[in-house]
Amino acid sequence: MTELQLTHLTYASSNMPPAQIVFGPDLTVIYGTSDTGKSFIVKSIEYMLGGTDLTMVREADGYTQILLGLLMPDGSPLTLVRAPESNSIHLHNEDLRDQVIRIPDRTVTAVHSIRSKNSLSIHLLRALGLDEILIRKNEAGGTRPLALTDLVHLSLVTEHRMIGQLPPVLRTGTATTRTAELSVMRFLVTGEGDPSVETGLNAGQRRVHKGQIQLLDQLAADLSSKFTTQENDRQLRDRLIRIRGALEDQSGPLRQVNESHSEAIDSRMDTARELAVIDERLTEVSDLLSRFRLLESQYRSDLERLAMVNEFGSILGYFQIGTCVFCGAEREHQHPNHSVEETTQLHIAVEAEAAKTSALLEDLLPTITDLDGEQTVLINRRVEAQSQISVWDQIIAELEGGIALIRSDIEELVEERSAIERDLELHKRIAELDEKRSSLVGAGAVSATRATQHIPTNILGDFDSILQQTLNAWQVPGVDHAEYDQYHAEIRAGGRTRAGRGKGVRSVLHSAFTTALARFCMGRDLHHLGFVVLDSPVVTYRGPEPDEVPDVELTSTVVDRFYKDMLTFPGQAIVIENGDPPTKVLSEATTYHFTGTGGQRAGFFPTFLR
Structure with missing residues (x-):
């Protein structure tokens, strides 16, 4: 238009x-x-x-x-x-x-x-x-x-x-x-x-219309027998409004419980994810502690061997006259004080290696201490997370019980609403039949309570x-x-x-x-x-x-x-x-x-x- x-x-x-x-x-x-x-x-x-x-x-x-x-x-x-x-x-x-x-x-x-x-x-x-x-x-x-x-x-x-x-x-x-x-x-x-007002019907048309009116009356009677209540259209509409209001009142608590349920599930998932992170880190820390303690044992073993070399050098023949045990030179080819110098160099080398190993051990020990502390914290956090998951499981179970109760009430209201809507639909269909009947009978047959x-x-x-x-x-x-x-x-x-x-x-x-x-x-x-x-x-x-x-x-x-x-x-x-x-x-x-x-x-x- x-x-x-x-x-x-x-x-x-x-x-x-x-x-x-x-x-x-x-x-x-x-x-x-x-x-x-x-x-x-x-x-x-x-x-x-x-x-x-x-x-x-x-x-x-x-x-x-x-x-x-x-x-x-x-x-x-x-x-x-x-x-x-x-x-x-x-x-x-x-x-x-x-x-x-x-x-x-x-x-x-x-x-x-x-x-x-x-x-x-x-x-x-x-x-x-x-x-x-x-x-x-x-x-x-x-x-x-x-x-x-x-x-x-x-x-x-x-x-x-x-x-x-x-x-x-x-x-x-x-x-x-x-x-x-x-x-x-x-x-x-x-x-x-x-339409403009038409002239009256002839005799044949009136007979046809009379039959149509009787058929419409029978259809209206059949529909009326299906009513589940004696309430009229307005009473049904008023009750439907009240039921819709009750459903709205129930939907509020249901939304709140559903939101709480969703929040509880989200919190449990967050805690579960935190627990997974803790387990992963705990595995890493345990593996590192195992490796570092093995390395600590190796360092201590090295230091013990170096002390033994320094202490029992002479016993092992490092200072005897003859072929130099350090460089392999024969006696005639050795310069004066050769044995003393070689022995001193051995001692210095042993001391240097021991100092180096001791330094590495000193660096390693604080790391092991920190990892021990972190492992203890992780174990405590793991226990706490597992406890929180148990609490959330209990809360979720209680909320699901509450949801079931509210849904049961809502289902009863929905069933009642459906029954009212079916009755209202019957009223509408009967009203349509009445309207068709009124159009056949003429303006004088229209009910005074119905809009023209x-x-x-x-x-x-x-x-x-x-x-x-x-x-x-x-x-x-x-x-x-x-x-x-x-x-x-x-x-x-x-x-x-x-x-x-x-x-x-x-x-x-x-x-x-x-x-x-x-x-x-x-x-x-x-x-x-x-x-x-x-x-x-x-x-x-x-x-x-x-x-x-x-x-x-x-x-x-x-x-x-x-x-x-x-x-x-x-x-x-x-x-x-x-x-x-x-x-x-x-x-x-x-x-x-x-x-x-x-x-x-x-x-x-x-x-x-x-």
Whole structure:
């Protein structure tokens, strides 16, 4: 499907500088000080798209034209020009961003009327391919054409509606428009409009329909016999929420025990690795001690032999007259004192070798002492590590017992949840049969307790999934099991209605619903205006108010995650907030910072700069 895109909002006058905001094609964020015209921008856009009332602010005095730039589905520009308090809108098929004095290409009425064929609603809906869509307007099945305002309130949310208790689907909250407003929601998520009322059936058709009705009644009776409880759909849903809450409560301790179990296993593995290192080192030390002690024994043996050589040299014949035992010279060839000199040299050599061996032994002994000490430490550490492994084994066994007990409780809850889900599925199938039966019987056969516009269960489930994914992406606390309750036109999350939550959560739920609806439609090639405008979507730091409902506390994480998610929004998004967006948004989105003072842009109107 094709969509619209907002390009700019401009206030123009012949004697005043224009006040203008240019919107980016993706995300535009306008933030800053209060009373600088931020919310007035949203109201002005709504006014330009067919709104009936715009309360002008003092700073707008003197401006005679309001311009809203659009990109049409075919990519062509269109500028809407409207004067304050006027019901006429001039259309210009070009991009104009200052006071317009030329003749318009066309003039249309701002407010949609069935009797008028020349309204802005018809012009834009025709461009969107929606000019022939009919929606149901009453219980009897009467229809009317779709109007632009039916779609605008689902894309543009003012601050008042953001925090209000009226459900996002409803535009006025009156009983006379409720059926049409529900029909618009059904059309958006299904892509199917409502048929016009047909004439009654002939006799043959009535007989066929009667047989079909009887068959549907029999099927519904067969399904009803399979119920395991007498609870109705709402009671089952409430019990399912309680069981899911109990499962969530159990999952917390289970996660903690699992984490403790994992930590114990990791600690045991660390200790086992330490024990392996100790054993490896102990083996090395034992081997070195064996070798060094053998070397010590060898050194001591060498010293003993050298002492014996020095002491018993003469006994061995080293000093006898005759052939020199040292050099082999015969007596006649020996010079005087030859024997004395050779004996002295032998003594010196023996002493030198003994000194060398003694030095080596002195170096070796401290090493042996150190290795002995290290071996003792390693043996003690080994005993301690083995003891720690035994302790961890005991802890792991106890934790595994605790895990088994918790899992047993969880399995019982899961079985109960499965039984409820089966009953709910039976209720859905019976509701589908009833819906088919009602369509055969006629509008008068519809139960007073059932909504006139039924969204098929599978489609509604897909939308609920997108809604929950959006809230999960924003990390909003206390809003699990979010869903759109089509029978009450309400948003439910965390077991409570949106109307029963505090203003902060109401704002977040309304924002999530609006963006989820846009994502759902765009992702399935369904009709949507193509943009969302959100005024104060994440009211996180609002001060306490007397009528505030106690609720969960939203943190800055919600704000950061909201903006991160909006950077991936598939269409055009315009966000109005007081607080500063994250740095990443400032660098990737189109942003305007209204300060209310000089130095930067003070506000929407240039008069803020004076």
